[in-house]
Each structure stands twice: as C-alpha cells, then as structure tokens.
Amino acid sequence: MTNLATPASPPKSETVHVSLTVNGKPVTVEVDPRTLLVQLLRDHLLLTGTHVGCDTSQCGACVVLMDGDAVKSCTVLAAQADGASVTTIEGLAAGGTLHPMQEAFRENHGLQCGFCTPGMIMTAVDLVAHHGPGLTEQQIREGLDGNLCRCTGYHNIVKSIAAGAQAMAGGSGSGAKVAAE
Amino acid sequence: MTATDASAFSTVTPIGAAVRRKEDHRFLTGKGRYTDDFSRPGQTFAYFLRSPHAHAAIRSIDVSAARAMPGVVDILTGADLAEDKIGDLICGWMIHSKDGSPMKMGSHPALAKGKVRYVGDHVAVVIAESLHQAKDAAAAIAVDYEELPVAAGLATAQEAGAPQLHDIAPRNTAFEWELGDRAATEAAFAKAVRVVSLDLVNNRLAPNAMEPRAAIGEYDAGDEAYTLWTTTQNPHVARLVLSAFVGIAPEHKLRVIAPDVGGGFGSKIFLYAEETVCAWASKRVGRPVKWTAERSESFLSDAHGRDHLTHAELALDAGGRILGFRVHTRANMGAYLSTFASSIPTYLYGTLLSGQYDMPAIYCEVDAVYTNTAPVDAYRGAGRPEATFLVERIMEKAARELGEDPAEFRRKNFITKFPHQTPVILNYDTGDYAASLDKAMQMADIAGFPARKAEAARRGRLRGIGYSAYIEACGLAPSSAVGSLGAGVGLWESAEVRVNPTGNVEVLTGSHSHGQGHETTFAQLVSARLGIPIDQVTIVHGDTDKVQFGMGTYGSRSGAVGMSAIVKALDKVEAKARKIAAYLLEASEGDIEFKDGKFTVAGTDRAVPFAEVALGAYTAHKFPTSEIEPGLKEGAFYDPINFTFPAGCHICEVEVDPETGVTDIVKFTAVDDFGVVINPMIVEGQVHGGIAQGIGQALLEGVTYDSDGQLVTGSYMDYTMPRADDVPRFDVGLTETRCTTNPLGIKGCGEAGAIAAPAAVINAMTDALGTEDVPMPATPATVWRICEAQAAARRAAE
Numbered sequence: 001m002t003n004l005a006t007p008a009s010p011p012k013s014e015t016v017h018v019s020l021t022v023n024g025k026p027v028t029v030e031v032d033p034r035t036l037l038v039q040l041l042r043d044h045l046l047l048t049g050t051h052v053g054c055d056t057s058q059c060g061a062c063v064v065l066m067d068g069d070a071v072k073s074c075t076v077l078a079a080q081a082d083g084a085s086v087t088t089i090e091g092l093a094a095g096g097t098l099h100p101m102q103e104a105f106r107e108n109h110g111l112q113c114g115f116c117t118p119g120m121i122m123t124a125v126d127l128v129a130h131h132g133p134g135l136t137e138q139q140i141r142e143g144l145d146g147n148l149c150r151c152t153g154y155h156n157i158v159k160s161i162a163a164g165a166q167a168m169a170g171g172s173g174s175g176a177k178v179a180a181e
Numbered sequence: 182m183t184a185t186d187a188s189a190f191s192t193v194t195p196i197g198a199a200v201r202r203k204e205d206h207r208f209l210t211g212k213g214r215y216t217d218d219f220s221r222p223g224q225t226f227a228y229f230l231r232s233p234h235a236h237a238a239i240r241s242i243d244v245s246a247a248r249a250m251p252g253v254v255d256i257l258t259g260a261d262l263a264e265d266k267i268g269d270l271i272c273g274w275m276i277h278s279k280d281g282s283p284m285k286m287g288s289h290p291a292l293a294k295g296k297v298r299y300v301g302d303h304v305a306v307v308i309a310e311s312l313h314q315a316k317d318a319a320a321a322i323a324v325d326y327e328e329l330p331v332a333a334g335l336a337t338a339q340e341a342g343a344p345q346l347h348d349i350a351p352r353n354t355a356f357e358w359e360l361g362d363r364a365a366t367e368a369a370f371a372k373a374v375r376v377v378s379l380d381l382v383n384n385r386l387a388p389n390a391m392e393p394r395a396a397i398g399e400y401d402a403g404d405e406a407y408t409l410w411t412t413t414q415n416p417h418v419a420r421l422v423l424s425a426f427v428g429i430a431p432e433h434k435l436r437v438i439a440p441d442v443g444g445g446f447g448s449k450i451f452l453y454a455e456e457t458v459c460a461w462a463s464k465r466v467g468r469p470v471k472w473t474a475e476r477s478e479s480f481l482s483d484a485h486g487r488d489h490l491t492h493a494e495l496a497l498d499a500g501g502r503i504l505g506f507r508v509h510t511r512a513n514m515g516a517y518l519s520t521f522a523s524s525i526p527t528y529l530y531g532t533l534l535s536g537q538y539d540m541p542a543i544y545c546e547v548d549a550v551y552t553n554t555a556p557v558d559a560y561r562g563a564g565r566p567e568a569t570f571l572v573e574r575i576m577e578k579a580a581r582e583l584g585e586d587p588a589e590f591r592r593k594n595f596i597t598k599f600p601h602q603t604p605v606i607l608n609y610d611t612g613d614y615a616a617s618l619d620k621a622m623q624m625a626d627i628a629g630f631p632a633r634k635a636e637a638a639r640r641g642r643l644r645g646i647g648y649s650a651y652i653e654a655c656g657l658a659p660s661s662a663v664g665s666l667g668a669g670v671g672l673w674e675s676a677e678v679r680v681n682p683t684g685n686v687e688v689l690t691g692s693h694s695h696g697q698g699h700e701t702t703f704a705q706l707v708s709a710r711l712g713i714p715i716d717q718v719t720i721v722h723g724d725t726d727k728v729q730f731g732m733g734t735y736g737s738r739s740g741a742v743g744m745s746a747i748v749k750a751l752d753k754v755e756a757k758a759r760k761i762a763a764y765l766l767e768a769s770e771g772d773i774e775f776k777d778g779k780f781t782v783a784g785t786d787r788a789v790p791f792a793e794v795a796l797g798a799y800t801a802h803k804f805p806t807s808e809i810e811p812g813l814k815e816g817a818f819y820d821p822i823n824f825t826f827p828a829g830c831h832i833c834e835v836e837v838d839p840e841t842g843v844t845d846i847v848k849f850t851a852v853d854d855f856g857v858v859i860n861p862m863i864v865e866g867q868v869h870g871g872i873a874q875g876i877g878q879a880l881l882e883g884v885t886y887d888s889d890g891q892l893v894t895g896s897y898m899d900y901t902m903p904r905a906d907d908v909p910r911f912d913v914g915l916t917e918t919r920c921t922t923n924p925l926g927i928k929g930c931g932e933a934g935a936i937a938a939p940a941a942v943i944n945a946m947t948d949a950l951g952t953e954d955v956p957m958p959a960t961p962a963t964v965w966r967i968c969e970a971q972a973a974a975r976r977a978a979e
Contacts, residue, residue, distance in 0.1 A: 049211015058897035113696030114208030115443030153873030
C-alpha cells in the first residue's frame with residue numbers, strides 16, 4: 001500500500017508538526033491543521049482498525065486511549081495529540097497474545113460484524129480502569145452510553161466486558177475461564 | 182474448549198456446538214478489512230451534491246466556478262450519465278395491480294435529470310484530489326432550482342390534487358395490489374359474530390448498520406475492466422444490475438468485491454447511486470474514485486424501512502375462532518422504487534397475514550405510494566415485521582375485547598396440523614406453536630405476573646405483559662415460485678467445495694457474511710461432514726472473481742439455502758472420494774464406508790483418511806482417469822423447494838412510570854423454533870440483535886419528515902438508536918421442529934427478533950396503559966401524554 005492512497009495534504013495550506021507515540025512507537029507527521037486524530041491514525045498511519053461510524057461523536061467506533069483515557073478520536077484534532085501516547089486496537093494485543101478484554105469478546109460472542117468492536121473494546125478497557133474488575137452490569141450499560149452497536153443488542157457485549165474485567169484483574173489469559181459458561 | 186487454547190480450532194466441530202468464531206481474531210485486533218479501509222494508488226475522492234429540496238425542477242447547473250477550484254478532477258451530472266448512455270437504477274420485482282396493469286416505475290437516474298424528488302437526491306458528483314477539496318468545490322456549484330409543491334405524507338399523497346412525483350404514476354400510486362379471496366372473505370365477515378378492527382401505523386425506520394456505505398471504483402484501461410469494492414450484501418446481484426440494466430460494463434469486465442461489511446440489515450442489498458457513479462466515473466477520470474458515506478448521508482439516502490398505514494378487521498365466530506381477516510395497507514415507497522422495494526409490502530407481507538393461525542379466508546389490499554422522501558425498501562424482516570405487528574396486535578386486541586386470556590385465545594386459533602396451506606400462498610411445512618408458547622410462558626413466569634403487577638402498582642408503576650406469536654417465511658426462495666410472483670431473479674444459492682491435495686478445504690459460497698458468522702458456521706458444517714478440523718476449512722465469499730455466482734445474504738437465507746448448496750456440493754465430493762477410496766483400498770465401491778474422516782472397507786480395519794484420498798485424487802496414480810477425472814472439486818446450485826417457516830413466541834414485560842412516561846423493559850423472553858441449529862451461540866446472538874432492533878422500533882426509533890419533506894431525524898442527535906442501557910438482558914430459548922424441505926432441517930434465525938419484538942413490546946405497553954392506542958415509537962413523551970390524558974379524564978369523571 002502506498003501513500004498515494006491517503007488524502008494528500010492540501011498543496012498550499014500550512015501544515016502542523018505533530019509528534020506523538022502510537023502503540024508504543026514514536027511518530028512524527030506533518031498534517032493539515034484541521035486533520036482529526038482518527039484521520040491521522042487511519043489515513044496517515046494506515047491503522048484502519050479505528051473506525052468512523054458517524055459524524056456527530058455519537059457512535060464511539062473511533063474510541064482510542066490517549067494518555068490512558070478513552071477519547072473519541074473523531075473529536076480530537078491531531079494537533080491536540082502532540083506529545084501524547086495513543087493506544088489503538090492494533091496496539092492492545094501484546095506480542096500476539098490477545099488482551100484479556102479481546103479474549104473475553106471472542107469467548108462471549110461480543111461481536112458480530114466487528115465494526116463497532118474496536119471502539120467497544122477500548123471503551124471497555126477504560127471502564128475497567130475507572131471502575132475496577134467488579135463493575136456492575138448497570139455500570140457497564142451506562143458506561144457504554146457513548147458506543148453504538150447495531151448487531152448484538154449489547155447482551156453479549158455486557159457479558160464480555162464483565163468477563164474481561166475479571167480476567168484483567170486475574171492476569172492475562174484467564175478471560176476464557178472466567179467467561180466460560 | 183477454551184478460546185485461549187491454540188488447538189481449539191484444531192478439532193472436528195459437530196453440528197450443534199457453540200464453536201467460537203473463526204473470523205473474530207481479525208475483528209478483535211483491528212485487522213478487519215472494510216471498504217473504507219482500502220486505498221488504491223492514485224485514488225480520487227467523490228462528494229455528492231445533494232438536493233436540499235424535497236421536490237424541485239432543476240433549471241440549470243453551473244459547475245464552471247467549482248471546476249476551477251483547487252484539486253478538482255471532474256464534476257459530473259445527469260447530463261454526463263446520458264452522454265454515456267448509463268441506464269437508470271431499477272426495481273427488480275414486477276408487481277401487477279389488481280386491474281392487471283404493471284407497476285408504474287418512475288425513472289430513477291443515479292444523478293438527477295431535470296428533477297429532484299427527495300432531500301438528499303443526487304444532483305452532481307465532485308471528484309477531487311482530497312475529500313475536503315471535493316466538498317469545497319461542491320459548495321461552489323450553482324444549481325437553479327424551481328421548487329415544487331411537496332407530497333411528503335403517506336396519508337395524503339394519493340389524494341386528488343396532491344403534487345405528482347412521476348408522470349407515469351397518477352395519484353402517486355405505483356400499484357394497487359391484492360392477495361387472497363375477496364368473496365370468501367366477505368362471506369366470512371357476513372357470518373361473523375364479532376368483528377375486531379384496528380388502525381395501525383408501522384413507523385418508518387433508518388437501518389443504521391454501523392459501517393456507513395462506501396465504494397471504490399477502479400478502471401483498468403489495459404484490460405478494459407472495472408473493479409468495484411463496495412458495501413453490499415450481494416456482490417453478484419450488484420454486478421448483474423450494473424451490467425444488464427445500468428450498463429456500466431459487461432459482467433465479465435466488472436468485478437465486484439464486498440470485503441468485510443459492517444452490518445447490512447437489508448440496507449446493503451440494494452444498488453444505489455453512489456457505487457454506480459464511483460464505478461462509472463473511474464473510467465471517465467482514469468483514476469480510482471472513492472466515496473464513503475457520512476452518517477448524515479446515510480440517514481438521507483440509505484433506503485429506509487417499514488412505513489405503513491393499515492386498517493384491518495378480524496372476523497370471529499361465537500367461539501372466538503377466526504373466520505376471516507381483511508387488510509388494507511398503504512405502503513410508502515419514497516421517491517423511487519428501490520431495488521426490491523415492490524416485493525416488501527406485497528409478497529413478503531401479505532403472504533404472512535395468516536400468522537400462526539388457522540384463518541379460513543384472508544383478503545389483503547396494498548397501495549404502494551410515492552412520496553417526496555428517501556426510497557423505502559427491505560429492513561431486517563422486510564414485510565414480515567409489518568405483518569406480525571398487525572396480526573399480533575389485532576389478536577391481542579381481539580382477546581381483550583372477548584375477555585379471553587391472550588395466550589389461550591392464540592392457542593385456540595393455532596394451526597396444529599401440518600403441512601398447512603394458508604389462504605395467502607404459503608404452505609407451512611411444519612411447526613409446533615403451542616410448544617414455543619408454553620416454553621415462553623414458563624420462562625417468562627406468566628403465573629407470577631399478577632403478583633408482580635400488584636407489587637408495581639403499590640409503587641405507582643404500571644406493569645404490562647405482551648405476547649407476540651410470530652411466523653416468518655425465510656429461506657428465500659423457490660426460484661420458479663418467486664418468478665411466477667414477479668421476481669426478476671432466481672433465489673437459489675451456489676457453493677463450490679475445493680479439496681486441496683493436502684486435504685484442507687476451501688468453500689466458495691454465494692452467500693455473504695456481514696456479521697452473521699458464516700466463516701464459522703459454514704466451516705463447522707464442512708468439518709462435521711468431512712471429519713476434518715475446522716481450521717482446515719476456509720470460507721471464501723464476497724468477490725465475483727472468486728465465487729462464480731450467488732444471490733447473497735438477506736431474508737435469513739444463508740443457512741437454509743446457502744448451506745444446503747454446500748451440503749449438495751459435499752455430497753458430490755463424498756461420492757467421488759468414495760470411488761477413489763475404493764481404488765486406494767482395492768475394494769468395491771459399495772463396500773466403502775465414510776465416517777469420522779476415514780474411508781473404511783466395511784467389516785475390516787482397512788481405511789484411508791480423507792486427506793489421503795484427497796492427495797490420491799490429485800496424484801491420480803491409482804485409478805483409471807478414463808473413468809474418474811483427477812482432482813477433487815465439486816460445485817452445486819441449490820434451489821429450495823419451499824420457503825422455511827421459523828416461528829416462536831416472544832413475551833415482553835414492561836413497567837411504566839406514569840409520572841415521567843419512562844418505560845422499563847423488565848423482562849424479555851424469546852422462544853424460537855429455527856429448526857436444526859448449527860451453532861447456538863451465533864443463533865442466540867442473532868436473536869439478541871433482532872430483539873434490540875425491534876425494541877428500538879417500538880420505543881425509540883422513528884424517521885420523521887416535516888411537511889416540506891425535510892428530514893428532521895438526520896443524525897444520531899435526532900434519531901434515537903438503542904443504547905446499552907435502553908435494552909434489558911434477553912432470556913432466549915429454543916424449540917425444534919425440523920424443516921422438512923432442506924437437507925439440514927434449518928429454518929433461519931436472522932430476522933426473528935426484529936419481527937417478533939415490536940408487537941410483544943406494544944402489547945405489553947397497551948396492557949400496562951389500558952389503551953389500544955399506543956403509537957410507535959412509544960417514547961417517554963408519548964407515553965407521558967397518554968398517562969396525562971388518562972389522569973385528566975379520571976379527574977373529570979370524579
């Protein structure tokens with residue numbers, strides 16, 4: 001794949017210099033000032049796991065972690081991420097081993113078409129960070145207020161997050177056991 | 182099995198096992214490949230200038246200023262379509278009116294020619310080096326519109342004097358269709374002891390798959406061939422329409438690729454203007470052309486669903502048994518007939534009006550009406566939710582008017598003998614409606630409901646319970662049958678099973694997965710049948726260069742039809758493999774048994790595993806190639822002999838706070854008979870998602886246009902999608918009667934929730950509120966007004 005593919009920087013307008021860390025790797029890019037973080041990720045860095053499902057910051061398909069907090073990357077300018085550390089869905093599985101939350105989504109059928117899934121998982125990781133492993137079903141459902149899914153009816157997403165939270169507390173790799181019926 | 186166990190997929194997976202999905206790894210790690218994730222060298226970006234008016238004549242379009250803007254590659258309009266002799270978008274199902282006349286299909290160009298008919302209609306496309314530049318240039322296009330009066334409302338569009346959308350369709354009526362026996366139904370009503378009547382609105386919905394539609398068209402001048410990546414549920418049908426009707430390119434010069442598709446729910450069946458333009462324009466500009474919908478564009482121009490106005494009457498005898506059912510429905514088609522729009526309120530609706538009930542006579546009339554709104558076509562369930570909502574609402578109302586228990590009233594009228602010929606074409610092969618009703622009642626703890634209602638009342642809350650005993654016709658469909666009803670295509674499915682020399686298997690299917698998990702379920706079937714581990718099976722779909730032809734995925738057809746085609750191909754593979762195994766084992770073919778992945782000489786321990794036979798097929802050393810061709814690859818086309826009839830019973834229990842109008846779904850129970858289930862985990866997931874969409878229709882969602890035809894609900898800020906805290910957990914269960922008309926006994930599960938849930942919810946709401954008049958969506962504001970009116974009436978009576 002080549003960079004011809006990406007929306008080229010406008011030829012004449014000024015650009016801004018952004019340096020940040022993405023999935024542990026330092027990155028420096030020159031972008032149009034109006035470039036959004038999600039565009040930086042998808043179009044410049046070709047990290048297409050982060051999705052865009054709406055244009056009003058409602059759907060949450062674009063959620064990534066910025067300095068440890070969940071943000072909607074469609075609502076953050078790339079320039080605002082200067083100096084930040086960003087984790088996307090591509091950076092969650094360490095060394096090829098699925099993160100316990102990813103594992104829990106698979107074990108509990110927490111995804112169907114997969115489009116909302118990256119945002120759901122990043123939000124879920126953030127929820128666990130804020131509420132701890134024992135978060136309640138109500139906390140999960142309310143915590144997903146910014147994430148839309150049209151396939152699952154949320155039933156198995158909620159189940160996945162509860163199991164993933166337990167697995168994160170218990171160390172990596174135990175997600176499947178916790179979640180197993 | 183545990184999912185962390187790397188060997189989990191290295192096992193043979195029996196039918197009925199909750200095998201974890203093979204496709205999940207790429208989705209979980211951000212490696213899914215959706216259309217917008219693809220970029221092509223040298224690609225340009227398309228932006229569509231859309232009509233801001235619901236109805237207007239275009240006097241002129243001046244693109245000269247826009248053309249001079251930075252980065253603009255080209256700007257195309259309907260005049261350019263005409264110059265290239267590009268045909269209109271078409272509706273592929275011919276419906277005849279009751280007077281015998283064919284439906285009146287208004288011209289539907291991909292870019293407007295002289296007139297726009299809804300807000301969002303496509304006026305021009307700007308192709309530029311960047312999307313920003315394309316948008317900037319679009320703002321510089323000067324369109325001189327002559328605004329015309331607007332026919333925005335379904336209720337009034339047929340009136341004399343209403344503004345006309347298409348000259349070909351007087352009174353904005355595309356067709357006036359009928360089904361059933363009018364005279365027999367009149368006779369039934371003449372002897373009725375009681376007639377129950379109901380007027381219903383089935384609210385208009387926006388499908389909202391989470392992945393917006395997208396397309397990349399690319400023209401290869403060397404091969405004079407096009408490639409179109411697009412978000413479609415049926416790439417071959419898209420290619421056929423683009424080739425045979427729109428005239429972009431001959432089929433063999435057009436490759437359509439539907440990669441990972443992020444949900445469809447019907448909205449991605451159809452061929453739209455945008456992908457048509459991307460393919461066509463790629464040759465004109467000599468570079469790839471990419472377009473991705475913004476969500477606001479999806480609301481404007483993705484085909485909507487439902488939108489019916491119905492009056493219905495049910496004739497009952499003295500014992501409360503149904504004598505006849507009479508229905509008149511007006512169905513909104515929007516501004517143009519979309520690809521399958523005409524079939525939805527007709528053969529997917531009228532044919533389901535018998536429900537689960539023994540109805541001796543049915544007569545149904547449907548008027549299909551043009552309005553200055555986005556086209557309306559299939560959305561999850563497509564006609565069958567509208568039928569179920571009507572049948573189950575009127576059954577509930579009838580039970581209440583008779584003072585009978587709603588469950589027992591239904592039970593009394595259930596069809597109990599199969600096969601059963603309804604008065605509206607369909608012949609139900611099998612079912613056990615009492616079994617699903619009983620199981621649902623037990624799971625929902627119907628016995629405990631009065632106590633729960635009383636307890637809620639003590640807290641000032643209104644509890645209600647509602648049933649929905651639905652049926653659907655799936656497994657679309659016997660080709661000759663649908664052909665006789667007007668379909669422009671056959672509805673068989675294809676499969677090709679390619680066994681490689683090393684014994685692993687690729688299955689090419691004409692079905693398309695956009696969330697349904699085919700890569701797992703189909704592989705599970707092959708694994709079970711051939712006795713090889715599931716990780717030795719790959720499912721290939723969504724590319725017209727790989728799969729020869731197929732009809733795609735919709736109408737819960739991939740299991741019943743798509744998998745049946747795989748079974749048929751597997752039958753041929755096994756038959757040939759037996760012959761080869763007989764030579765390898767130096768035995769007679771009649772003595773060869775195939776079990777657990779091994780070919781064995783009956784009564785001996787002499788055996789060869791499947792993989793060895795596969796290798797033998799390709800080395801071709803041990804059998805006469807004059808008798809048996811080398812290789813092991815078989816294809817099949819499977820045409821169903823009947824529809825399948827999933828059915829079941831959903832029960833919803835709600836609690837309403839009359840002070841706020843807020844409704845809490847306290848319990849939702851679904852019991853479904855899908856026939857044989859291959860993977861219960863995936864089936865349950867399909868049910869969950871469908872129920873959430875049904876609850877969305879009942880309580881939250883509704884597309885609204887104002888009287889000028891402006892879309893009021895054009896974003897997620899205005900259109901209420903179900904969120905995690907809007908829906909409960911679901912209690913789902915299964916019953917099983919095996920489908921008798923396909924080899925696996927499958928009925929299909931993809932739409933049941935969306936079909937059953939709205940009636941269950943509204944029946945519960947009407948029960949709680951004590952009025953039959955609860956419109957969808959029953960939002961807190963709507964419910965609060967009902968409660969306030971009731972309180973005012975009580976005060977007045979005191």
